[in-house]
Amino acid sequence: MATIYDVARLAKVSKTTVSKVVSNTPYVSEETKKRVLEAMEQLQYSPNLAARGLKGKRTYVIGLIVPYHAEHLFHDPFILDIVLGVESTASDYDYSVLLFMPKPTDKRGVYDRFLRTGYVDGVVTLESHAGGIDDTILDELGIPRVSAGYREDLKQINSVHSNDRLGGYLALAHLLELGHRNIGIISGPANFVVAVDERLQGAREAMAEWGIQLDPALIGYGDFNVGSGYQVAQQLLEREQRPSALFCMNDRMAAGAMYYAHNHDLLIPADLSLIGFDDIALPTIVEPPLTTIHQSPTEIGKTATQHLFALINAEIESFATITLPVELVVRQTTAAPYARSIHMGSSLK
Template sequence: MANIYDVARLAKVSTATVSKVLSNTPYVSQHTKKRVLEAIEKLHYSPSLAARGLTGSRTYVIGLVVPYDPDYLFSDPFLLEVIRGVESVANDNDYNVLISMAKSADQRSAYTKLVRTGYVDGAVTLETFEGNIASKVLEEQGIPFVSIGYSDAPNRHNSVSASDYTGAYEAISYLIKLGHSRIGIICGPSHFMSALEERMRGINDALQAHAIELDSSLLTYGDFTLDSGYKACNELLSSENRPTAIFAMNDRMAMGAMRCAREYELHIPHDLSLVGFDDIPMAVLVEPPLTTVRQPAVEMGRCATQKLLEMINADVREFESIVLPAELIIRSSAAAPHWGRANS
């Protein structure tokens, strides 16, 4: 494998000149630059990331900061779709993606580990927890980044999200129009930030628009996993004030609720309607296919990465946060409540 000394010998220049060409320093003649580039191409030389970092040139590596542990990340289809979007744009632009994940119960570690590497040109962050850790760790180091989620910066700059409010509003409005007034809500963890706050705001506004008050006994919590959806649904169905419909704040919890409902020998949607959020690939494969709110996961990853590359290229320093549309996808898991149950 060729190294910088081989390139310098073939081009008949110093290693310092090779470094200047690699870092695109302007003080190199076009003739010399041409010789160096021809030598690099002939030798198939690729400078190491560490060497690039030392010269101050680009590494063509972007960080993807995931504040979850690996077990959680690789079991979440929505997050994997986001990563697919990030990778597609990075790959199209000859960038590599370095994923930094958190240690269990320590979301900050995902950011600090990335900073310690010292050779990323910028980062895309999944900013879902309270406190916006990225803005505290990455900004201190001068690393440009774009958040997929909600930024706490003034005027909400440099973030890409889906319209959580609109998605939740449309989902609840749809269930109400079907005839449901007792709607169970399976919310996410209380330490999650703005995405769930926006969804709850959409739920409340939809209920109020139809003169329905949110019943706290119909509100329960999960952690976005199948098992937590199962447990939350069991809590709702075992109460005296059993709902006729359930809105879960992600598809996996809705699928867990579906399994629980079957154990109660409830037919979906005849006895219980279910609506999820995300539209992961499995949503269309379960029986019955899940009515859900589609978040454009791949497009969120693509958009965030494209904006990051614009920041790295100094085309923009900051941009007004982008909100992509969420869409209610109607399938077969929700229907009008069985006669006599809606107001019994």
């Protein structure tokens, strides 16, 4: 790989002169500048990020603010796929990504250390629990910013997310069309910003079309991991009149509910129908394969980052929220209620 010294040697100038050409410093003659640029092209020399930053007054780094504990981040395939979309798009633009994971107790300090010091040209933020992203500080700093998810301040600008309300509607409509009426919901955290509320609202709208009200007692709150899905399934399925179906707001909690069913001799879907949300790799691995709502986290990350670069490059001043489509993927965990008693003549559990 060519170095700045190789360029200087070929162009017959000093290393300092090469640095001046790279950073577009004045007082370098056009003839000298031409020789240096030709040498750089011949040697396929790429200036380092610092030099490029001096030239274009940029750092060639974007920030990714993920307000989760590391254990949550690195165990959640959905979040990792968003990160993949951000990183791959940044790479296409020859940018690096700097990951921020602010703690609630030191949020101001993280923003001051990394954002106020000019380390990044823009940031992508991920939706989080309430209080995870400080929109006030970001607006105050004036750094180009796009949300991969919903903005905590609920402004309908510069954000990219899935159609969560439609996803909730499709999930419940599918179960209702199969004949289920006693339906439990394993929700995400009650203090999640917007996505959970949107999915619940879609579920309510579907049930209203069938003349049914969503019973708050049939909603349990997990934290998106497998263990919480197991625990909430236990709460709901040990009721005197257990639900015939569960709508789980992500696939990992659906897997937890499936484990509970298997451990308590409930056949899926004969005794219990399950539907998840996300369509990560998991639904095709578990047995039986999981019916779920498909969304595209990698596309969320890519679209958010593409629009961040449009903001950085002053191609746009802002953009209206982009809502990406979702779809129902029917596999083998949903069927008419209590199919075992109908088809096998066995008693209900």
